[in-house]
Amino acid sequence: MKFTSLCNSIFDQTIKDYHTTDNVDTAISNPYELKTIEYYLYLKNWIDTVQWHFEDIIRDPNIDPVAALELKRRIDKSNQDRTDLVELIDSYFLDKYKDIQPKADAKINTESPAWAVDRLSILALKLYHMQQEVDRKEVDAEHHEQCSKKLAILLEQRKDLSTAINELLEDIEAGSKYMKVYKQMKMYNDPDLNPVLYEKKNK
Numbered sequence: 001m002k003f004t005s006l007c008n009s010i011f012d013q014t015i016k017d018y019h020t021t022d023n024v025d026t027a028i029s030n031p032y033e034l035k036t037i038e039y040y041l042y043l044k045n046w047i048d049t050v051q052w053h054f055e056d057i058i059r060d061p062n063i064d065p066v067a068a069l070e071l072k073r074r075i076d077k078s079n080q081d082r083t084d085l086v087e088l089i090d091s092y093f094l095d096k097y098k099d100i101q102p103k104a105d106a107k108i109n110t111e112s113p114a115w116a117v118d119r120l121s122i123l124a125l126k127l128y129h130m131q132q133e134v135d136r137k138e139v140d141a142e143h144h145e146q147c148s149k150k151l152a153i154l155l156e157q158r159k160d161l162s163t164a165i166n167e168l169l170e171d172i173e174a175g176s177k178y179m180k181v182y183k184q185m186k187m188y189n190d191p192d193l194n195p196v197l198y199e200k201k202n203k
Contacts, residue, residue, distance in 0.1 A: 003169055004162035007041055007117055011124035014045040019128075024053050037092055044085050045121045051078040052125050082118070089114035090181045093172075102178040109168055112181050116165045123161060127154050 010032075018026065028046050032038040057063070058071050090112045133139075133147040171177035 002162070002166050004120065004165050006038070007120055007165075008124065008158065008162065010038060010041045011045045011121055012128075014042050015049055015124060015128045018046065018049045022053075024050050024057070037089070040085065040089050040092065041117075041121075044082070044089065044118070045124065047078060047082050047085065048118075048121045048125060051075060051082070052129075054078065086114045086118050087181070087183065089117060090179070093169075094179055094181060097172050097179060100173060100175055100178075103175045106176055106178045108180055109177055112179060113165065113168060113172075116161070116168065120158070120161055120165065123154065123158050127151070127158065130154055 017029070028043070030039055030042050030046070032042055054071060054075050058068055058075065063071075093113045130147055130151045134144060134151055136143075168177065172179060
């Protein structure tokens with residue numbers, strides 16, 4: 001099985017599992033063995049799915065300001081969890097390919113495998129929710145037609161991105177490309193790097 005076939009299957013399963021309750025406070029029930037790549041892929045997409053719905057909720061024009069601030073904090077934490085997990089998945093790839101000797105003319109990719117997988121996870125969510133729009137009964141024909149066109153484009157995107165990720169992994173295995181991972185070094189969460197935080201700390 002190609003790696004992205006595994007990804008897409010797990011992502012679709014995760015989204016379906018989430019929508020059995022469709023509640024951002026539902027506890028995750030990861031069916032895969034701890035610390036396997038399947039476990040991390042399921043967890044990755046669960047985080048993305050919950051955050052997708054956070055982003056829907058916070059755009060409610062009538063949301064209570066106090067509730068909105070609390071939700072913004074949850075979104076910030078979710079973003080950090082997402083980044084941490086992407087780096088963890090890249091660590092999996094680094095370990096998997098640690099014995100591969102890159103060729104003298106090997107090239108680096110614009111993004112690491114895990115960040116490409118991150119885009120594939122978000123794409124699975126777009127596909128699910130665009131399909132929901134296509135299936136809505138109370139909308140007019142124009143809405144249905146526009147969403148059907150968008151769904152077709154998203155399906156093509158998933159096919160292309162899946163192919164590109166598989167080819168990247170094959171190139172890394174063959175030594176024609178190599179991985180180089182940079183930590184995100186986000187500054188606004190770091191009390192030593194965000195001036196709003198460190199200026200208050202030093203007062």
